[in-house]
Amino acid sequence: MPVITVTVNRATHKIDVPDNMLLSSLLRDELRLTGTHIGCDTSQCGACTVHVDGRSVKSCTMLAVEADGLAVTTIEGLAEGEKLHPMQTAFRDHHGLQCGFCTPGMIMAAVALAEQNPAPTDAEVREGLEGNLCRCTGYQNIVEAIMSGARAMHGARS
Amino acid sequence: MTPFKLHRAKSLSEATKAFKAAEEGRFLAGGQTLIPVLKQRLAAPSDLVSLGGVAGLAGITASAEKITIGAMTRHADVAANADVRRLLPALAEMAGGIGDPHVRNRGTMGGSVANNDPAADYPAAVLGLGGTVVTDSRRISADDYFQGLFTTALEDGEIITALEFPVPERAGYVKMPHPASRYCLVGVMVTKGAAGVRVAVTGAGQGGVFRVPAMEAALAKSFTAAAIVGIKVAADDLMTDIHAGAEYRAHLIGVLARRAIAKALA
Structure with a gap:
């Protein structure tokens, strides 16, 4: 099995992984970071979205070995201690979830979107969520949370 | 996914060599089609040759x-x-x-x-x-x-x-x-x-x-x-x-x- 070096949420791991292990399995089964959810078998739902070297990817659609030498951020890596990331706070304030299953992926997609676009419009947020499915909420509060969270991330009052 | 051997090629010649030596090889680029296909077991290659580490292919x-x-x-x-x-x-x-x-x-x-x-x-x-x-x-x-x-x-x-x-x-x-x-x-x-x-x-x-x-x-x-x-x-x-x-x-x-x-x- 190849030995890879991967930095996850600022901690560096040197770890043996099977050739056919997905990044999502490495995170969940080996590193026990179960905030990254698996919502489908078909790479469609986006619940497993994480950041790899700062870019949003579906961790179920990338081999763990391909993360060798790269930095991964999961939902567990956003908060600083007890202090939630502004996007997490915005999801709570705007009730941007019902069952919560898709939320980790939604928030990781939202943070990546807001890093590129500090003040996304409603349409830009909806376009940016093309790869993330929510089966409860109808997206309205998710979109509001992301617009507010983006403003908060960039220092404006939400 | 069915098991496969992954080759991480550093050059085109390495990639070609690994592919030719494989029983049933497939090249892996970004994987956004191939990995879902493998997850669905619609393909079961013996070897995957990743092109991600080949210098000079991006840009x-x-x-x-x-x-x-x-x-x-x-x-x-x-x-x-x-x-x-x-x-x-x-x-x-x-x-x-x-x-x-x-x-x-x-x-x-x-x-x-x-x-x-x-x-x-x-x-x-x-x-x-x-x-x-x-x-x-x-x-x-x-x-x-x-x-x-x-x-x-x-x-x-x-x-x-x-x-x-x-x-x-x-x-x-x-x-x-x-x-x-x-x-x-x-x-x-x-x-x-x-x-x-x-x-x-x-x-x-x-x-x-x-x-x-x-x-x-x-x-x-x-x-x-x-x-x-x-x-x-x-x-x-x-x-x-x-x-x-x-x-x-x-x-x-x-x-x-x-x-x-x-x-x-x-």
Whole structure:
């Protein structure tokens, strides 16, 4: 099995992984970071979205070995201690979830979107969520949370 | 996924060697099609040869006449590239409309063109712009490259290294995306350049991407949306599936071609 070096949420791991292990399995089964959810078998739902070297990817659609030498951020890596990331706070304030299953992926997609676009419009947020499915909420509060969270991330009052 | 042996090639020669030694090898580019296929067990290769570590396969160079895009260049990087946006905005726009943001951060142009999905976007760009597929052993013109559903001129083990696009005078691309997958129900690329007018249609053909000579001839005389009103593509060779029938796709080709011309003229 190849030995890879991967930095996850600022901690560096040197770890043996099977050739056919997905990044999502490495995170969940080996590193026990179960905030990254698996919502489908078909790479469609986006619940497993994480950041790899700062870019949003579906961790179920990338081999763990391909993360060798790269930095991964999961939902567990956003908060600083007890202090939630502004996007997490915005999801709570705007009730941007019902069952919560898709939320980790939604928030990781939202943070990546807001890093590129500090003040996304409603349409830009909806376009940016093309790869993330929510089966409860109808997206309205998710979109509001992301617009507010983006403003908060960039220092404006939400 | 069924077990496979993964080779992380550092060079094209290493990649070729690993592929040739494999019982049933597949190249892995961005993996946004191949990995879902493996997860569904629709393929069970003995060996995967990853091209992610091969130096020199990613990146974009541009001159006033030509844009060259490395095979491992991600869709998001094509969409964001300043030279592509300036010289060939239709291609940047196409790249920015593939799949979703996460797919665009991993998926590569070479992988898409090698796969030649009949509903993918990039085949319309390569054929519609009269591009060139550059491989580790030769150069293949777009007109020779696409040979049917998931079928190309690539030999077993041949690796795409880059795609070259002549910079056109005018280009426009419009697609009707499937609302869930964002693959093309129909997508039409219309261009006017040194090699004349080209109209390429993806998403619709039973044999994958194709050109529309009648529209090209009319547009060569007058590059306006009005010039192709009334030119119909026969539904016989178009796809019918649960999302759209062949007649509907035939209708869309005309509508989207006119919109693509309007975009090219904007």
